Amino acid sequence: MFKKLLRRFGLVPPAHPLFADNWYYFRRLDQNRPLSDYEFVVFDTELTGLNRQRDEIVSIGAVKIRNLQILVGETFHVYIKPSRALPKDSTLIHRITPQQIEQAPQLATVLPDFISFCGQALLVGHYVGLDVAFLNRACRRHYGAVVSNPCLDTMRLAQTYTEMQWQQYHDRFRMDATYSLAGLSQEYNLPDFTLHDAYEDALQTAYLFVFLIKKMRAKGIVTLKDIFSAGQAWRNLF
Template identity: 30%
Template sequence: MNLLQRLWWSHRLKGSDYQYLFRRDKTNKTTPKEYISLDCETTSLNPAQAELVTIAATKIIGNKIITSQPFHIRLKAPQSLDQGSVRIHHLRHNDLHNGYHEIDGIKALLAFIGNRPLVGYHIRYDKAILDRACKKHLGFPLPNPLIEVSQLYHQRLERLLPNAYFDLSLETICRHLDLPIQQRHDALQDTITAALIYVRLTYGSQPTPFIPK
């Protein structure tokens, strides 16, 4: 979202509890900037049809990942939850019986993330789903800037080997950066993995151009 769009939404939401989301970040330069690693589990891989099942987020402050205070909620089972969806995230209708209503989950998420930049693996997909839910219930999209960790990884390696091909799968990135590889993925664990990749690439040494097998 560019500056003009932010100004337009800020003006449109004047007097709203959500106007602050579209204001410029005025964080003190001496204070470590905060980011949010985010991941969602949905009923489909099609962003035009997918509905939210779980939402997870973890704060990153400077080079620290705040795993002790995560955001992790389940939503009530959406209509599109079927056997194919269950095979992906292993959450059945019964598992989601006590979940949040979507509007309440979105409001809780906004209170946690604010207008901080969002970090993630395939983060544009997650934002597309959340944008649709936010527009449906609150009338506006998320304003948060995005940081895609696979793109960040590619940029770091391309400095050493321009125009080379790099495997950008999550497992390969973790293996190359010597980060733990989780055998079973869920939304919260994936936020921590994306946060680890971001911190490693931002504050660690330059990765070698050769990916171990």
């Protein structure tokens, strides 16, 4: 029981080999290398709703970034059949219909492929905590483990970048700032993709991520440790 509790908090390696290698790898992760040295997987999920105890993942989309370049040939996109009927309200948002997922695989069969796709990359998402919460709930249920991959949130990165831009002014906070994925993409003149589609949202987020990293790199944020420190410093302002 005690060892199970330690595993739940990530203090001992997961029993499942799909997760154990990453647990060891990320415990020794060197955060002092240039950001271009790391591989990232930018991902997004579509859900039946936002209740973390009841709702489920119905689609996962992801794209890889290597050398700060989006690899459009290395992508992941799948529809998933939930255990319950698809709520009409969720269909209105992500436009996934019951007919589309009738023959789709269940999440238990999708997870190994997605975890393997992520490999030893860092995970990136817009408000990534929500996606990771649903992903880890599923992983814990089916494998008794959670992903060890560190995560970067493009919403937090955008907030940090905004603070960097305004730090020389007395009024340091933009009350009109928007941090939605669509709003930021429009503000920075990034390519436009279809909203609430897991794969296209992942692509949209990937473009935003590369844009922000390159802008922040010009301001002296050059390593992974710099990124984590900058984000922490921004949160400490409040």
